[in-house]
Amino acid sequence: MLQETTEDLGFDEIKDHILVRAWLNQEVGKEEPDHCLSQVDPLEVERATSELVKEGLVQQKNGCLKLATKGENQARSLIRRNRLAERLFAVVFNLSEEAVRAQACRLEHEKVLTPEAVEGICSFLGHPPSCPHGRPIPPGDCCRLFVNEVRPLVTPLSLEEVGENYRIIFIAPKYHSLLERLSGLGVIPGATLHLLQKRPSYVLKIEETEIALDKEIAEGIYVVRHTNGHGI
Amino acid sequence: MVNSSTKIFLVGNPNVGKSVIFGYLTGTYATVSNYPGTTVALSQGEALIDDKKYQVVDTPGINSLIPMSEDECVTRDLLIQNEGLVIQIADAKNLMRALPLTLQLQEMGVPMVLVINMCDEAARAGIKIDAKKLESVLGIPVVTTVAIRKIGLPLLKERIKDARPCTFKWGYSTIFAKALKTITGALPGEIHGRLSVASMLLAGDRHISTRFKSQLSNNVQNIIEEQCRQVAAYFAEPVSFLMNRERSTLTQSLLEKVMTTQKRGRAVGAWLSAWTMHPIAGMIVLAGILELVYLFVGKFGAGTAVDFIENGIFAKYISPAFIWFFDKLLPFSHAHNVEEGFLVGSYVLSGEANPIFKILHDCFVGPYGLVVMGLSYGFAIVLPIVTTFFIAFSLMEDSGYLPRLAVMVNRLFKGMGLNGKAVLPMVLGLGCDTMATLTTRILETKKQRLIVTLLLALAVPCSAQLGVLLGMFGTMPMWAFWVWLFVMLGVMFFVGFASNKIIAGEGNAFVMEIPPLRVPKFSNVAKKTLSHLEWYVKEAIPLFLLGTFILFLLDAVHLLTRIQKLAAPLVVSILGLPAQAANAFLIGFLRRDYGATGFFDMYSHGQLSVVQALVALVVITLFVPCVANVFMMVKEHGGKVAARMVFFVFPFAFLVGGVLNWVLKGL
Numbered sequence: 001m002l003q004e005t006t007e008d009l010g011f012d013e014i015k016d017h018i019l020v021r022a023w024l025n026q027e028v029g030k031e032e033p034d035h036c037l038s039q040v041d042p043l044e045v046e047r048a049t050s051e052l053v054k055e056g057l058v059q060q061k062n063g064c065l066k067l068a069t070k071g072e073n074q075a076r077s078l079i080r081r082n083r084l085a086e087r088l089f090a091v092v093f094n095l096s097e098e099a100v101r102a103q104a105c106r107l108e109h110e111k112v113l114t115p116e117a118v119e120g121i122c123s124f125l126g127h128p129p130s131c132p133h134g135r136p137i138p139p140g141d142c143c144r145l146f147v148n149e150v151r152p153l154v155t156p157l158s159l160e161e162v163g164e165n166y167r168i169i170f171i172a173p174k175y176h177s178l179l180e181r182l183s184g185l186g187v188i189p190g191a192t193l194h195l196l197q198k199r200p201s202y203v204l205k206i207e208e209t210e211i212a213l214d215k216e217i218a219e220g221i222y223v224v225r226h227t228n229g230h231g232i
Numbered sequence: 233m234v235n236s237s238t239k240i241f242l243v244g245n246p247n248v249g250k251s252v253i254f255g256y257l258t259g260t261y262a263t264v265s266n267y268p269g270t271t272v273a274l275s276q277g278e279a280l281i282d283d284k285k286y287q288v289v290d291t292p293g294i295n296s297l298i299p300m301s302e303d304e305c306v307t308r309d310l311l312i313q314n315e316g317l318v319i320q321i322a323d324a325k326n327l328m329r330a331l332p333l334t335l336q337l338q339e340m341g342v343p344m345v346l347v348i349n350m351c352d353e354a355a356r357a358g359i360k361i362d363a364k365k366l367e368s369v370l371g372i373p374v375v376t377t378v379a380i381r382k383i384g385l386p387l388l389k390e391r392i393k394d395a396r397p398c399t400f401k402w403g404y405s406t407i408f409a410k411a412l413k414t415i416t417g418a419l420p421g422e423i424h425g426r427l428s429v430a431s432m433l434l435a436g437d438r439h440i441s442t443r444f445k446s447q448l449s450n451n452v453q454n455i456i457e458e459q460c461r462q463v464a465a466y467f468a469e470p471v472s473f474l475m476n477r478e479r480s481t482l483t484q485s486l487l488e489k490v491m492t493t494q495k496r497g498r499a500v501g502a503w504l505s506a507w508t509m510h511p512i513a514g515m516i517v518l519a520g521i522l523e524l525v526y527l528f529v530g531k532f533g534a535g536t537a538v539d540f541i542e543n544g545i546f547a548k549y550i551s552p553a554f555i556w557f558f559d560k561l562l563p564f565s566h567a568h569n570v571e572e573g574f575l576v577g578s579y580v581l582s583g584e585a586n587p588i589f590k591i592l593h594d595c596f597v598g599p600y601g602l603v604v605m606g607l608s609y610g611f612a613i614v615l616p617i618v619t620t621f622f623i624a625f626s627l628m629e630d631s632g633y634l635p636r637l638a639v640m641v642n643r644l645f646k647g648m649g650l651n652g653k654a655v656l657p658m659v660l661g662l663g664c665d666t667m668a669t670l671t672t673r674i675l676e677t678k679k680q681r682l683i684v685t686l687l688l689a690l691a692v693p694c695s696a697q698l699g700v701l702l703g704m705f706g707t708m709p710m711w712a713f714w715v716w717l718f719v720m721l722g723v724m725f726f727v728g729f730a731s732n733k734i735i736a737g738e739g740n741a742f743v744m745e746i747p748p749l750r751v752p753k754f755s756n757v758a759k760k761t762l763s764h765l766e767w768y769v770k771e772a773i774p775l776f777l778l779g780t781f782i783l784f785l786l787d788a789v790h791l792l793t794r795i796q797k798l799a800a801p802l803v804v805s806i807l808g809l810p811a812q813a814a815n816a817f818l819i820g821f822l823r824r825d826y827g828a829t830g831f832f833d834m835y836s837h838g839q840l841s842v843v844q845a846l847v848a849l850v851v852i853t854l855f856v857p858c859v860a861n862v863f864m865m866v867k868e869h870g871g872k873v874a875a876r877m878v879f880f881v882f883p884f885a886f887l888v889g890g891v892l893n894w895v896l897k898g899l
């Protein structure tokens with residue numbers, strides 16, 4: 001998810017990458033190569049690592065990096081920014097997965113996106129639980145408080161109007177088995193649906209299939225309104 | 233590739249025409265229905281194609297090979313253990329949902345043919361499919377059909393011999409692909425369709441992993457577990473969902489090459505469909521349909537038709553003929569009573585009678601005679617009602633109205649721990665509770681199946697009973713019917729609500745596909761009604777005869793009076809009924825409707841007041857389910873659960889009756 005093309009990384013950015021890599025290692029439970037870091041002078045990486053150790057962000061244990069609490073917080077917000085940015089590009093510009101990756105990687109560093117901007121994007125996107133590749137987005141304060149100052153671009157279907165077309169951005173159902181059942185019926189992110197009615201039950205149409213469902217399920221289907229063609 | 237006794241599995245999404253094609257290939261009828269998920273049991277039949285014998289299997293519809301419900305599991309398990317070939321049936325309007333299944337079948341490596349059915353409806357929706365191109369991309373025969381008009385089906389027969397495994401080139405994204413490769417490599421060679429098993433394992437399919445456990449060494453199991461764990465840890469969403477998503481994305485890009493859609497205006501069907509589900513218009517439609525059903529089943533079936541068969545045929549010809557025959561065969565001096573101009577089973581004895589003659593005579597044409605009571609009841613009173621009900625039900629089912637009804641009542645059912653889907657078994661229960669208990673399999677959770685089974689056993693009168701009840705209410709003041717209806721609905725919601733709280737279990741989220749409204753085909757309605765009737769005649773008529781015979785025996789050895797004495801406290805003091813009412817309850821153990829007829833008889837002879845009759849009807853409606861239904865409950869849920877339900881229902885019925893009696897007397 002972190003693949004920058006060629007540009008040189010600044011020293012702070014190298015540090016960010018190291019933190020992110022450590023986070024990913026913990027998340028997945030195994031070493032993952034970082035494409036960007038492998039292009040940087042190994043000496044630089046070593047220097048950055050030892051500085052991180054000195055700052056108390058990471059601990060080095062028999063060759064492995066472990067995040068300290070402070071480092072974990074920082075890495076979490078990096079990951080959060082990265083994956084929110086992926087969502088943003090995927091939703092707003094309908095970019096391909098690869099292009100999304102490359103763009104998001106640049107946006108993850110603090111210099112580019114302030115914490116306020118991140119909250120704004122998160123609300124705008126309806127506080128998504130995962131990035132377009134299905135990996136978790138660590139929740140921020142905004143997700144817990146559900147402050148909705150901006151009218152979000154991505155909203156639950158239950159807040160939308162009948163008679164319009166919507167593109168499904170993500171689905172966050174109450175329990176996971178629902179996801180599988182919905183996907184079997186063609187209710188998947190990327191699909192376009194037409195909302196036929198909301199009462200007495202929700203009825204929507206995807207391609208030629210009409211599907212009835214509960215309000216509670218509709219609340220977990222996050223969509224953007226679909227004007228003709230692509231994008232929003 | 234194909235040898236003589238090959239099996240053919242008809243596989244596909246729900247409601248795409250599998251059963252119609254099964255019927256064509258084998259010449260045997262499998263229930264065709266416009267309600268997703270109604271093929272709950274497997275139908276098998278033989279087909280002769282190009283002088284070769286095939287064993288054709290109609291399977292329950294599935295949306296994915298990773299099963300979500302019991303019937304999806306059935307299909308998947310069959311495919312995994314069997315060698316044979318697959319005819320996948322797809323709805324031309326919904327290839328987006330069919331092709332992901334094709335991809336899963338490809339992983340299995342089975343030889344297959346793809347049928348694109350419902351081309352008529354697709355054409356109407358402006359959808360064009362390039363079957364030739366799809367054929368060359370997938371590498372399997374692709375046949376377009378309109379199954380109900382047999383268009384394309386002869387060609388399908390011809391192409392079955394060309395069945396071969398799909399050769400479409402595709403793959404999952406790297407992380408899945410890698411894990412799949414590792415798991416596939418680890419699986420022992422004797423497992424069939426290893427790639428497919430691997431992808432089910434990776435998707436976290438429990439059934440599969442327990443199933444193959446014995447065949448896998450600990451080492452292999454560890455490898456699999458480790459792979460699954462790693463991949464699962466990687467994502468926020470379930471792996472099976474993400475894999476589904478990848479297959480769907482792939483399908484989408486494939487469809488862009490072979491399918492074109494021309495936007496059409498909203499068809500008449502779409503308007504109609506919207507009305508049937510509208511919060512207000514939908515209620516009006518529902519009321520209209522109920523009125524029609526009432527007119528057809530209640531007035532025509534239970535009134536005109538019953539009257540004609542009972543009085544016009546049985547009382548006039550059949551009973552007198554049998555009475556005449558047995559009186560000639562077993563002569564003893566007696567004279568049969570005459571009611572409304574017709575001979576009946578009761579008679580006046582004049583002088584000494586040969587006891588053996590008398591017993592044999594009574595067994596057939598006495599007051600509790602098999603012919604005079606059993607047959608005339610089963611055929612004359614119940615059969616017309618059952619027939620009209622099933623015609624009405626088939627029409628509702630085939631037109632696609634039932635799923636829309638599900639949308640309307642979903643909220644209401646939620647209070648009982650169910651969801652709209654339960655509408656099918658509940659409405660079917662009004663026809664036959666036993667059949668309805670079998671169809672509870674279409675419900676997703678065990679809890680829902682239990683609740684519906686209980687409600688069916690308790691508060692849903694089957695058409696035989698309903699007919700007798702309606703007939704009886706026709707002769708009673710109107711308010712009695714409303715009180716009865718109110719009590720039944722009240723009991724149903726109360727018990728549903730309570731069992732929702734008591735029975736532990738998962739949620740009851742409502743997700744249901746709504747098939748298009750279709751004009752019901754006459755031949756299908758006829759066939760379905762007939763097959764329901766065949767079932768009824770085979771199952772219920774023998775029970776009527778048995779019930780009559782037991783009554784006759786009890787009467788002959790004078791046990792009836794003794795049972796009446798025993799049951800008197802219950803019947804007389806709690807329910808406030810005369811002691812003979814115990815007869816009807818006794819026979820109600822066999823079939824509730826039979827018990828109801830007993831009360832019908834007593835009421836029409838002035839032995840019951842209106843309040844008494846009402847109390848009796850409420851108790852008998854709630855009374856224990858019929859023997860066949862109990863057997864079905866045992867089969868579906870085990871003896872323990874069935875016993876518990878029956879032991880709950882029996883006292884509960886008396887309790888409700890007692891309370892009602894107490895309330896009505898107080899008023």
Ligand SMILES: Nc1nc2c(ncn2[C@@H]2O[C@H](COP(=O)(O)OP(=O)(O)O)[C@@H](O)[C@H]2O)c(=O)[nH]1
Binds near residue numbers: 248250264271381630
């Ligand atoms: N218009 C149209 N309807 C069809 C066609 N094939 C089947 N049907 C209808 O589709 C419904 C479902 O058919 P069925 O065989 O029960 O589907 P299954 O669930 O896949 O077994 C029934 O109402 C059929 O009459 C077709 O080619 N065209």
Ligand SMILES: [Mg+2]
Binds near residue numbers: 250251263270
């Ligand atoms: Mg079927």
Ligand SMILES: [Zn+2]
Binds near residue numbers: 122123140141143144
């Ligand atoms: Zn947020």
Ligand SMILES: [Zn+2]
Binds near residue numbers: 555558566579597
């Ligand atoms: Zn006689």
